[in-house]
Amino acid sequence: xxxxxxxxxxxxxxxxxxxxxxxxxxxxxxxxxxxxxxxxxxxxxxxxxxxxxxxxxxxxxxxxxxxxxxxxxxxxxxxxxxxxxxxxxxxxxxxxxxxxxxxxxxxxxxxxxxxxxxxxxxxxxxxxxxxxxxxxxxxxxxxxxxxxxxxxxxxxxxxxxxxxxxxxxxxxxxxxxxxxxxxxxxxxxxxxxxxxxxxxxxxxxxxxxxxxxxxxxxxxxxxxxxxxxxxxxxxxxxxxxxxxxxxxxxxxxxxxxxxxxxxxxxxxxxxxxxxxxxxxxxxxxxxxxxxxxxxxxxxxxxxxxxxxxxxxxxxxxxxxxxxxxxxxxxxxxxxxxxxxxxxxxxxxxxxxxxxxxxxxxxxxxxxxxxxxxxxxxxxxxxxxxxxxxxxxxxxxxxxxxxxxxxxxxxxxxxxxxxxxxxxxxxxxxxxxxxxxxxxxxxxxxxxxxxxxxxxxxxxxxxxxxxxxxxxxxxxxxxxxxxxxxxxxxxxxxxxxxxxxxxxxxxxxxxxxxxxxxxxxxxxxxxxxxxxxxxxxx
Numbered sequence: 001x002x003x004x005x006x007x008x009x010x011x012x013x014x015x016x017x018x019x020x021x022x023x024x025x026x027x028x029x030x031x032x033x034x035x036x037x038x039x040x041x042x043x044x045x046x047x048x049x050x051x052x053x054x055x056x057x058x059x060x061x062x063x064x065x066x067x068x069x070x071x072x073x074x075x076x077x078x079x080x081x082x083x084x085x086x087x088x089x090x091x092x093x094x095x096x097x098x099x100x101x102x103x104x105x106x107x108x109x110x111x112x113x114x115x116x117x118x119x120x121x122x123x124x125x126x127x128x129x130x131x132x133x134x135x136x137x138x139x140x141x142x143x144x145x146x147x148x149x150x151x152x153x154x155x156x157x158x159x160x161x162x163x164x165x166x167x168x169x170x171x172x173x174x175x176x177x178x179x180x181x182x183x184x185x186x187x188x189x190x191x192x193x194x195x196x197x198x199x200x201x202x203x204x205x206x207x208x209x210x211x212x213x214x215x216x217x218x219x220x221x222x223x224x225x226x227x228x229x230x231x232x233x234x235x236x237x238x239x240x241x242x243x244x245x246x247x248x249x250x251x252x253x254x255x256x257x258x259x260x261x262x263x264x265x266x267x268x269x270x271x272x273x274x275x276x277x278x279x280x281x282x283x284x285x286x287x288x289x290x291x292x293x294x295x296x297x298x299x300x301x302x303x304x305x306x307x308x309x310x311x312x313x314x315x316x317x318x319x320x321x322x323x324x325x326x327x328x329x330x331x332x333x334x335x336x337x338x339x340x341x342x343x344x345x346x347x348x349x350x351x352x353x354x355x356x357x358x359x360x361x362x363x364x365x366x367x368x369x370x371x372x373x374x375x376x377x378x379x380x381x382x383x384x385x386x387x388x389x390x391x392x393x394x395x396x397x398x399x400x401x402x403x404x405x406x407x408x409x410x411x412x413x414x415x416x417x418x419x420x421x422x423x424x425x426x427x428x429x430x431x432x433x434x435x436x437x438x439x440x441x442x443x444x445x446x447x448x449x450x451x452x453x454x455x456x457x458x459x460x461x462x463x464x465x466x467x468x469x470x471x472x473x474x475x476x477x478x479x480x481x482x483x484x485x486x487x488x489x490x491x492x493x494x495x496x497x498x499x500x501x502x503x504x505x506x507x508x509x510x511x512x513x514x515x516x517x518x519x520x521x522x523x524x525x526x527x528x529x530x531x532x533x534x535x536x537x
Contacts, residue, residue, distance in 0.1 A: 073169040074319035075255045076410035077101060081465045090399035091251060095244035098197050098254045100168065100185050119196040122203040130268045156263050157191035164194060167257040198260045209284030246288055247396055252403045255320035262315055278315040285324045292400060293329060294376045294391055322407055331377040331417060351420065351470045353427045353482045356434040363491030364482065368442035377417050381481050384491055392445045393458055401462040409466060420473035422463035432456055
């Protein structure tokens, strides 16, 4: 019975009767038996294993309730083609490291070591304000920091570890994603890092949110002078470090998920009625970065006039601080006519316009858009007038633009408005003469150190290696309108007339006198001829 059993096993593995040995006939060579097909070890025989592998290949992110969803990560590293270009330091922090894309060796070296120590102070201050009674907040009371609240915060960060790892686009086995390079962190190290970095950011946002509310007020108690000792500036000996911190918090690789801040806020900060006020985090972020918003001048946070209600941004919408900043400058709510024009446009157009001096020769007028501009991206073109909101360039403007462009290049389903704006300005500014023309129109003002060529090549450096098509931003259609207008003949002729004959008041006066004399001469000739053919009676 053994042979029968073997045949049954062979039939069950291959799904067919095993081949029988070939019979040899007289005069022919006996054929060797054909071996049964071997099973490929590369693929598992069970379909469920294949399904598991496919499901694990999808980048996953978790929502605030811990439910897993098949959505892409929200924090990315800088693409290699952008990071290896000019000014690599534009993507590196100058004062503080945030998130797991930096190892402990980097954090313990200058200039980041001071703020790494300060993060522990932020944890202590938040724990003190949360544990202290109403009469002790803001005082010098020092609790026993072997508190259940500290353990609770660490446990919460540990519980969020899968969501945190899924939020980063990093190498397999490093942060839980797949693709770019990352840094290996075990669960305890990652939880402690999130507690330190999250407490540091929470402390900064609470300092700025709700009209610079004090930490003790945010915690529900009375204020104190200790809360207004803003950030222990005497420890560092330089108040300007906080300006560097604000810029560092807008770097692409210097981010942590916003749900980490929300989790710490729920544990550590509650008002007197016990209700969470998470909107203070969005308000604090908008105020913290108000002076860094590209536009006509650097305004203090109190003059920013931007709030979460006006922007319609809620905590659940925010993925990280750079995402919050991007939403505050986004101009996706563009006019309906631009949306209709986008729907009518079928062919991809080249994202290009002539330089500013050539456009001026073609009759295009440049005008600073001040009253109706909602963002520096609010560029419009109507009737030969290209309106661009004023923009002032500083030495730290280039890192901001480069990280915003890198954010657009990596983030899925995001309109590339900042990239398109940089391409537009790069096309307009090719020579110092173009720069002077836009400066004269009030569109562009440079406060950058160095010669004029530094400002002239600003946008060329900012958008280097960036990839974009005309359909990814409404500015592509604005640029197409400019090119069509520039190609028409009548605007060019009219511009030449104005430039050659109407640019000087004396020339205008002479031209008017010549036209007047010409009209008088024509009239005199007419009446003379008329009198000859029809003399008076």
